[in-house]
Amino acid sequence: MKNLKKRRRIQVILIAFVALAISTGLIGYAMQDGINFFRSPSQVADEPPRPSEVFRIGGLVEEGTLVRGEGETVRFNVTDGGASIPVTFKGVLPDLFEENQGMIGTGSYVNGVFEASEILAKHDETYMPKEVVDALKEQGVYQEPDAGS
Incomplete structure (x- = not known):
């Protein structure tokens, strides 16, 4: 009787472990398309990603x-x-999109050109995404917005 209880207990533990491993694998597989890493133009120029990789790039639209x-x-x-990356986008740009303004694009880097599937622009005169500010500060070109504006 004790052996039967012990065997059942081990079976339940093994089944729970296998179910946990399978569910973790399925969650990871489902999330792989939803995770987009941010890269600055300098990072893309230094280490170009694979053409199949979807990521976010941000910086200023070059004048x-x-x-x-x-x-x-x-x-x-x-x-x-520090670096400049060509971008192509098919679609309607946000109203506030213009040269010398911050933007973030989602897409892939194919044959030396970032092919964007989505473009986001700043939403007011002082906002810039944190990732873009950090990348610009790292290159030494970030300027604080005027407080009086």
């Missing part, structure tokens, strides 16, 4: 590079002061 193509295609460069 003089914004070219609106035919239809909804837009081309521009994003910079952090």
Whole structure:
């Protein structure tokens, strides 16, 4: 009788362990598409990611590079002061998107061009995403916004 109880207890523990391992694996697999790492233009230039990797890039829209193509295609460069990465985007840009302003794009780096699937721009005159501010400070080109504006 004791052996039967002991065997059942071991079986229950093993089944619980296997179920936990399977559920952890499934959660990790489901989240792999939802996790987008942030990279600055300098990081992308130093270590280009695989073309299949989806990530976020942020910085300032480089002055003089914004070219609106035919239809909804837009081309521009994003910079952090240390490197400049060409970006293409097909779609409608946010209203506040303009040159010398902060932006974050989500997409992939293919053949030396960041192909954005989503572009986010600052939402007021003083806001800039923390990741972009950190990348600009690291390159020494960040300027504090005027407090009186």
